[in-house]
Amino acid sequence: MAEWVEVEVAYALPHKQRILSVKVEEGSSLLDAVRASGIEGEFPELDLTQAKFGIFGKASRAPEKDTVRQGDRIEIYRPLLIDPKQARANRAAKAAAKSDNG
Template identity: 50%
Template sequence: MLDIEVAFALPERQRIIQLVVPEGTTARQAVAMAGLEAAFPELPSVTFRQADLGIFGKRLRDPEAVRLRSGDRVEVYRPLQIDPKAARSERAARENR
């Protein structure tokens, strides 16, 4: 058995759920086990099923294949609200006025 955490945050609140999972559990499976839908009922459940995932800030390319190790913190990433390049361009345009 492995001790892990699953983390998700909105701008106004966050939740870190500690779990004990069997060896061989993938990052995606851990998110499903964490039950984040109940903690964030205002979000559609697809948010958690299809979200990008990472472990300690490093994005996972294939979260369905990454097997967890004891102590891992799986992070569920929210989709970007605005493209970072577009945000920089808008800021530069405002500053140059």
């Protein structure tokens, strides 16, 4: 008899966020759980073959192999628009320019 675990699948856009609960068989992969959640129906533009995943903020390198555990929150990450280091450099340059003019 199969054992079941309950996990959450989370995805967010700037204007819309969803966290869906789903029960999957113990030993299911992150990708299996995400597909079982039906989140693609809420976000038709979401391409699970290209998306990055993680559990509670820890990135998964192999979502098709990593298995879920009871209570996990699987997060689907959007692609970054700008490299975080570049974003910090831009903010620092802007702050420096403001203090020079101020």
